[in-house]
Amino acid sequence: MEPSESPPLDMQSDKNWSVEDHKVLVAVDIALFTIRDSKFQVLLIKRGIPPFLDFWALPGGLVRMDIGLRGEEPEEAALRELREETGLSKGLGYLEQLGTYGSPNRDPREQRVISIAYFGIGPTLEDPIGDSDASHATFMPVDQIAAEISSQLAFDHNEILFDAIERARAKLEYSTLATKFCSPAFTISELRSVYETIWGANLDPGNFQKKVLAADGFLEDTGQKAEASATGGRPAKLYRAGTASSITPPIRRN
């Protein structure tokens, strides 16, 4: 646990190693999802500098040591980078740690960089704006990234994105995560379309309704109704997210 160094059994004995020589750069990367145009999309930036110039990448950047007395919290860094690189600040509905990616060669530059990846959801996000050196930011459908060679991502971000997508799909089953994709007040149909979009499968409206209403703490009735759509149909009741974070029984995918 923690540094209590015995002399390194080095394979590079051209140097006297001190504790400080083991320091590395720590970055954060954020897979920020939303649903737009009925598609499951992730926020990407187009890199404006090498390496991977002009490649798409997840937004992110270094955890800074010049903020606060002893540097910033990694989660703070994630929020800050999101703001700086894409202009998105409010409207972030959820953020949790996904995992840390620390292979020595994941960044081709001289300095080794490990990345703490975050999984986030932005429900009602304004259009992202690329800053000067991040060049350009946009939401891109995740299916498109998987399908197109031209949208392969920089660094190991394909792997991070893959893990993040799987996290999202899994968490829909046993958590109330889906509500984070919705507006403060939403209909059960909207919630169902979140599941359908992310899982890529159709769910029975009637059964879905009964399931989510049976799950304690998932939904709270606002007493209001959505305005009827132009295409007709009974106006749906409006709900807000309940206080529960996990749902029993889970909503299973096939």
Add this chain to the structure above:
Amino acid sequence: MEPSESPPLDMQSDKNWSVEDHKVLVAVDIALFTIRDSKFQVLLIKRGIPPFLDFWALPGGLVRMDIGLRGEEPEEAALRELREETGLSKGLGYLEQLGTYGSPNRDPREQRVISIAYFGIGPTLEDPIGDSDASHATFMPVDQIAAEISSQLAFDHNEILFDAIERARAKLEYSTLATKFCSPAFTISELRSVYETIWGANLDPGNFQKKVLAADGFLEDTGQKAEASATGGRPAKLYRAGTASSITPPIRRN
């Protein structure tokens, strides 16, 4: 994503910050579980050096930059530290990343240290041996750590341990993790006692048997039988772990 620094909006302007100044020490810590004496136990070392001298702590240490061309993989570091601090090398049944703990003040020393925590399982481990500076290593029942003030852990290791325990309990439900606590060949009763020990609840033997046998890829029949116990009773069939990593339907806790 990754360093592409704009000038830091520092709160400490007594210095010109370069990219390298943001480097921090990266450690790994391992919550290695086993079941001994019918108790759910975790591997701890007693610290032989400050800070937290004489406190119990999870085994771990720095990710080294002097191993390999660009430093070692974090998972390698976890295995190495486990070996160095506790003498445990083979017999490790499972290791996965738990999460990264990166608060600026989690380590009271001058250098900031973030830790990538790992969750591991050792089924048939020899007795651990503390090395010189790690002082002493032992398995300790997790209930005891939660109950006794005297066994509060160093750093934020109580938090890490808590998360690791919850990870174990949750993964028993929907994964084949429980088999990792067992010997290569085991009976369904032994598997059930893994669940009972970690969940702290009794399960119906008959129903449990049917559930695990119904879960595809969970168990494979070896064709052998366990030798009958001295206390009598029908000898149980011996199974080995199947190839599946997740089980459907899950085995639910109440």
Add this chain to the structure above:
DNA sequence: TAGTATTCTTGTATTATCAACAATATAATG
């Protein structure tokens, strides 16, 4: 304004699953 289409919501019947526990199988012990 009646009729039709559309969507939300509730109901129903069939089926599958789960939990409790009974029954059977196979061993050790005295």
Add this chain to the structure above:
DNA sequence: CATTATATTGTTGATAATACAAGAATACTA
């Protein structure tokens, strides 16, 4: 050989999931 112990299988009633039908509340159209 009866008793006890453990493993394994079976049974039954309760519960939950599924497919699908029916009802409710709206827009649109003629």
